[in-house]
Amino acid sequence: MSATRSPKVSDRVAPNAADPQPEKKKKIREEDDGPDFGTLFHAWLESHRSSLLDSLRRLGKQPIGSFFTCLVMAIALSLPMGLSLLLGNVERLGGSWQRAAQISLYLQLDTSSRDGEALRDQVKALPGVAEAEYVSREQALDEFQKQSGLGEALRELPENPLPGVVVVTPKEVDKAGLDALRQQLAELPKVEQAQLDLVWVERLAAILKLGDRFVFGLTVLLVLALLLVIGNTIRLHIENRRTEIEVIKLVGGTDSYVRRPFLYMGALYGMGAGVFSWGVLAYGLNWLNGAVVGLAGLYGSDFSLAGVPMADGLSLLLGAVLLGYIGAWIAVARHLSELAPR
Structure with a gap:
């Protein structure tokens, strides 16, 4: 009578069943590879959306201060842009200059x-x-x-x-x-x-050149003033949130995450200033146009001031947003190193 041999465990396992949990290991490998691009992009959009909404909410809590900040920036933007538009209207008096030449x-x-x-x-x-x-x-x-x-x-x-x-x-x-x-x-x-008579032409060229240089110099000065205004405003917001920022950096928040709400705040200040400046220029030119039309009528002319062209208005708005963004970036970059957790 021959002894019976008990089957081994390896004999009872099918060849294709060597890995009992293939789906679980596949899922673990996918998790090790990290999230896909769609997930990262959605998280990036959500971060920017929350930063924008947070900036709007904080500006809405201080409507008077936000309004006057935008108004100061708008006045500074309106001065060089208004002078540039007036020079453009003067150049439209081509008939008078041409008769002189x-x-x-x-x-x-x-x-x-x-x-x-x-x-x-x-x-x-x-x-x-x-x-x-x-x-x-x-x-x-x-x-x-x-x-x-x-x-x-x-x-x-x-x-x-x-x-x-x-x-x-x-x-x-x-x-x-x-x-x-x-x-x-x-x-x-x-x-x-x-x-x-080239003397008239030289006088005209000198007047226009002087006007262009004056507008350029005034623009440079007022742009620097705008950067100081927006930088000082953002600095005050940073000081009000110093403790919050230190906690964010303490738990691992990056500089870009800390910087993002202030950049949106600067861009929003610039957008508000651009809209106000556009409105001030349109109203000012329309108010001045009545006197110009009356004066031109005394000389038998139908000349009138042109309003703010759409292209110039959009350029003004875009420039104001960029100035607000750049001013906020400079302010945050200056104070970011001081906001390290203690």
Whole structure:
């Protein structure tokens, strides 16, 4: 009688059952790999959303202080932007400046009225010319008699000594371009002399250059003032939350996590200042336009001030947000090292 052998445990386990918990180990491996990109992105969005809502809530708790901070920033933004818009409106008075820089073409004495009109049409077709007007010899003599008060003496002259003139109005007031245009017109047939008063052009260029430099310097100063205002405001918010920030850093909060609410607060201050500044400029130009229209009407002109263009308004708003963001970043970066847990 042969002895019976009891089966071993290894014999009772199927070959495919070597790993009793494959699903559990697979789940553990997935957890070791970390969360996926979607989870990280959702957490990032949630962090920014909570920081934004927290900044709005804190600003809403101090409506008077927030309003006056935005108003001070808006006034500082409105000054350089308003001057820039006024300079742009002054440049729109192109007709007045162009008349000051007109080129006078004195024709030869034997030039007939038909030749003068033909020359006028030829000059008007040139690319750099906005307008050309022909003044005949008879018209020139008549105007000279009325303006000089020498009518009786001029009537005693045996013949008209004044030549015909073609008055050319250029499209652009530029010294180099006007000089080149004058030389081009001087080479035309029947032209005895081409005269251009460059003193007016130089005065115009000097006035506009002075205005541009003044606006640039004022902009730099007020931008620095805005950075100081927003930096000081954010510094006060940091001091009010010093204990909270130290606790956050003590439990492992990163600098970016601490910085984020203050950056949103600075951007919100900038946005409010940009909106107020846009409104102040629109109202101010509209209020000033009434007086400008009345003054222009006395000179027979229909000139009026243009409002704030949409592109300039959006640029102002974006610049204000960036200034608020940069000012908050500088303030937080300066005080972040002092907020280490003790």
